[in-house]
Amino acid sequence: MPPLAKGERALYQPVPADGIPDHLESDLMDLAAVRVADLRRLPAPGAADRLLAELRRARSNAMGGGEPGSGRAE
């Protein structure tokens, strides 16, 4: 097994909790109970750095210019 990335084990090791013997914990805060209308009344959820960093990566189009890679992305 290749070595884990720094800090990975602490963040992503499945840990028993809430009576669920096996679950995987995300680094995203759960907004399941937040209504759209309440979105701006609650504190900023935070801890979405990874999500935003991934989102900001440049993309290419399939139709509107640029090359779609090779037909299917994979």
Place this chain on the structure above:
Amino acid sequence: MRPVGRSHEPTGSDVYAPIRMPGPLFDEIAAGGGSPEAVAFLVRGERTRRLLLLRELLDLLDADPGILGPLDARTVWPTLEAAAAEAPEPVEELLLSPQVGSWLAHALRRLHGTASGPPLWADAGQIAAVAATAALHAGTHAEVLLPARGGAVSLPALGTVRLPGRNGDGFHTVRAVVSGGTLTVRQAGGSDIVVRPLDGAESAHWLPVRRLGTGPGTRAVQLDDLDPYRDLDEPIAPGRLGPEELRAWQGLFDEAVAILRRGDGSGPGGLRPEEISRIVPWRAKDGDVGLPVPPAGLSASTGDAFASMVVARPPDGPALAETLVHEFQHSKLGALLHLFPLIEDDRTEAHYAPWRADPRHLPGLLHGAYAFVGVTGFWRERTRDHGADPEGRAAFLFALRRLQTRMVLRTLATRARLTVPGRRLVTRLSETVDGWLAEPLDPAVVARARASAVSHRVEWRLRNLRCGDEDRKALLEALRSGSGPTPAGPPRITPDAGGYWQDDRGRLHLLGKDRPGPAAGGDELLVAGDAEAARTAYATRLAAPAAPPTSLGPDPHALAGWLLAHTALHPQDRRLLARPERFAALLSAAPPDRWTWTARWLAGGAPRA
């Protein structure tokens, strides 16, 4: 999954708990399939992502309302908020639509400077159209300024308002009033345009999004030829399908749905059609002449728009069904990646992907493996479904894809830096494919699939890899001096790797023709089992003055064929196929009449000169 109380000045980490995915649901997705509950969990994660992105965008617009230029920034959030309070469910559905997903992600990339597009105010200003659409669903009242492109105002997942007398492609604002499910566009100096987007039929002023039925009581799938954000990132113009094209899509989709309904929707390779949100028809344009693939096979998707896919119209229903399965796999993996980092983001394009012409990076390989586990499972199901496989190719495709997918999973398991969830994913996928590899198939079909897999890999290496310089020097010196071949070093990627090529031998293996015609070339002879004649045909092609060496060296297709024919005649030399680029490196020092001897020497089977 609920906020866990408030403190005096709560912060995000005080108020929210992390998303926790039950292991059994993760394993269902990780094995390549997914029950309705498992897919619903992914959708729940997507909802959280959309809320986070919407909050981010609203905060950015608050910080700089000037971004929206001529639009009225003050009306946007109150309109959306009022609609969401009045009718949470349809507004939730709107937020989860692929149109809003793609636009929201694109708008944030625009603001971050990693995407381009129309004037920023119009791009970011689509939020006003989202708010107006929410008000339409909720039946609330709103007065908003909307961005328009030429004569089109786009309402996400509903359709397009057409403005008369507006030609060209320029961006401008229109004033609109929403009330009781009706949208009225006020025109300066002209009469108002009134449309009912929720239930209005197509008219001079209204183009609704088309929908493809999936069966009684199940959600229809959008066939979106209108929305500006229906491509993978930057906005594009509407491209309304004509009646014939629309009928063709409906027919293909009906056929694909019937095929998918005959299978197990929850296992790897299965798909419940109603879980697809949208199909975007892809059409070749004049400017697509230089596409790196034939347009007929093109399909694509983005993690920004869960369950949506761009698809070129395929030739038949089974092909569409396979494509839907393939692209939905990407959506599931994209959603899983939003929840958990699975693999270190190493973007070095160096690895073999059997479904591509070029070298691929490891995250791409993971996407490919996940998609092709779905495709493999799809063809496995079709081996028992003759209605979807009239030409009897399912067994071959199942045999081929299970081999290729397993190879890639092995690469991921040994070469990629996987997180704990990532390793669990690769392990579950491998278990799925290992189970399939143990299933009996006609030995002749298995042999054909194996030959096809090897052929693709050998040609891929000759096209994309070169013997390392030191390795090549040492090998040439050994050949000249008459000593044994030197150990192999690491290959290097060719500078011009990545060009598209068609796997012609693979196509012949699929067809399974065992009787070559009178004018058969090397490929036909090889696939038919006449290795001697094939080797001669390939040698002739390689020596022909009409086919001089390319920048890739000797014609890689013919050279791969020559090696495949040689190793069919000398099975003990099969090790040559593992690193065919080493044989290619020797050709400059070996005249054609010495190739067989050179090949035998490199494989360790020839006597020293």
